[in-house]
Amino acid sequence: MVAATIAILVAACGNTAPSSETPKNGGTLIWALDSDATTLNPFVASTLPEFRVISFLFPNLYAGDKNLNVVPDLADGMPSVSSDGLVWTVKLKKNAKWSDGTPITADDVLATQKIQGDPKLDTDYSYDWSKLKTIEKVDANTVKYTLTQPFAPFLASNLVGYVAPAEVYGKLDPAKIRDDPVSKAPTVFGGAYKLDKWIPGQEFDLSVNPNYYNGRPHYDKVIGKVITDATAAANALINGDVAWHPSLGESGAGGISKAKKSSNVQVHTYQDLGYIDFRMNTRKGHIFDNVLTRQALASVLDKPSIVQAATQGAGAPLWGDIVPASWAYDANSVVKYPLDVNKAKSLMQQAGWTIGSDGVATRPNPTGSGTQKFVGKIRVRAGKPDRLKAAEIISDQVKQIGMQLTPEPTDFKVFYPPIQKGQFDVFIAGFSLTLEPDDYSTAHSSQLQPEHHEGQNWTGYSNPQLDSLIDQERSTVKATDAETKAARKAIFNQIEKIISGDVQTYMLWADVSSMGWTTNVGDVVAGSGDNTIYYDSNNNPASRAQWYSKSGK
């Protein structure tokens, strides 16, 4: 019985070092940012370092927990949803206050939504409130959202996010919000910390917000240091110059293993919500327009060893577009294509390709006269060695079935425009899910680009059956979050079967990230996706407020 209890305790603690001492207040948490911010205005912010700093300063209505579930933060409990799924009611914590002592109320939530939903808002981030019909203040602590149709992603996509003080931001013109002085020096805070000063290019000095509604965080001060070089940042952690390094994984397998060897550092490695895939142009006349051709590609590649070689263990092989870290993931729902070169060859034949004397496959030109050769380019972003390695291996392997694909490293600035015009053969790109696994924007035919104005379905893939499943999954809303997830997951399983079976896109790997902290930081509960993605999806400040300095420094 005792043994069983211990086992449960250990399992429950996961990566936490079970601390025997009680957390104490005091000390300074120094942490590493991989680049400077351009703004500290939550409405304008669009980069990871910006969101990381902002997550200390502003409250979240809802946030993600360590298992990537949506949990209330400023909200008092999960939203109550009407039986038709159209009315969502959110209650706020009653005693919550801004740093100037004024209460955080429904007015702040309304003002935040109003700015986000303003089409004139000058921001690089995309806010989508198109499913919202009305937003009302029921009383000082209650907000009622009425939607135009039942919309399941509303919780994770719209209700997870920051709330900004109406007193400050409500007065600004959304079109000019970027250049307002408050964007560089916010004045009123609701998060665990307040900004003391921002030294551009160097550091962010934060001090404790005594009014924080989740209780006083333990650290007195938090200093974010900008260390752009990944190796230098890893060394800073190992030397104890910084106590927390949220993106240790950037320093590569070498940096991670060096940190793991250090007795002063704890490293947590986990799968986050990013994934890398081999995205083919499936439009008519392009080399990958036939599902059999794409299946041949999938069958000639030994995915697990390619991923291992390309990422050195910083990636987990993936078959569908839902990553294992997500609640919607089901390992058994995807169609896997094991390595089978003979099958790949016969699939190529069935697709109408014959291998010529030069080793390159040809077929009668589907859009004209003459023949078409299987020759194409794999666009890869320059400066991403793991993706380039994957492209090199794939380029070498597919020669066996007559595909001549040449890797082409391209600068980020010019990477996307041809893709958005549909002028590409293949590109390797990274995508990131949020807490919401919905793949509407990359797989639904209404999101085809350039066929429709916007959207990220660049593959040209269109499948009415898939469209209707996606529509169905998005409109499934039950009384509780758990019920909604269960119902949606069954539909996601069918979606994944189609996407993986048709090789709508050839998935490569789910990103594996690492964060590290020194042993002086107590009570770190590390889970999936911590601090790796934009704070509206994750990066729960409430859990970070529990950290404390063991030495008191």
Next chain:
Amino acid sequence: MAQVPPLPIGPAGVPGAVPDQLSVETTVQQERDLAQPGSAKADEFGAAPELGFWRLAVIRFLHHRVATGALIILAIIVLSAIVVPIITGDLYRIQDYRHPFKPPFQSFQHLFGTDDLGRDELARLLRGARVSIMVGVLAVVGYLLIGGTLGALAGYYGGWLDNALMRFTDIIISAPFLLVVIAITAATGGVRLTTVIIVIAATGWYEIGRLMRAQFLVLREQEFVQAARALGASNARIIVRHILPNALAPIIVSATLGVSGIILLEAALGFLGYSIPPPEPSWGNMLQNFEQYLLDDQAYLVVFPATALVITALCINLIGDGIRDALDPRQR
């Protein structure tokens, strides 16, 4: 050929032939002989001092032990870069990605070990040498063609042409090299070796251009040029036959040193991902992941290309120094 001083030995076995006292008539004769190389007369008189100058330079260079040593090492590198890849063929691109990072000096099959995709490091190193040296040499040829021509024209004709060409040079000098590379890469839809060579040549020729102009400015005022002009030689003839051979010495030194500069530049571009695309190796793109490898105990993947780069650049610089010493008239 008044500018060429008396020489202790002549190729035709006429020690101490003194061309200083040649009459105008002999100069004219010499002019004609130069137009018909190989004539007996030319061997005895006119061309003798000129050949002697270069031969002397060679002798002086060979006496420079460090430079000779560097030349031998470079010759070995260049020869193996040319010959070995022909023998090994596709070895540099044959992957064994399931078993990468074979350590060096463990087997004869992979003497220098294998890289992150299991490709033979030695084969890649030599193939990369080919790319690096080819870029270096071809871009310098580009320097010479562009910079040499423009510098010669500006220096010879002077006036508005000189002004225009020098302002153009100023523009080229102030062009941000990396931005130009990125812009051209974007415009041509990807990185190619020819693009790299053209961009380097098109943006780096100004040094040779200015040097050439300075030489021409000085030489065009010399008596032998005036003599040639008085004899009715055309501008083209004066430029090519009279001034150019005399302007060559500093240009050769600058061009030699330029090769090593370009090899390092190509490495920097490769490191940034703006050089020749994979699977073709260059020393620069072999260094691309070096930080990771250093931390990861695969330091040999850094050490080999970096050493090759340093040795080659050093050898070329030493040879350049040797050539400068050999051609320096003050050291005569």
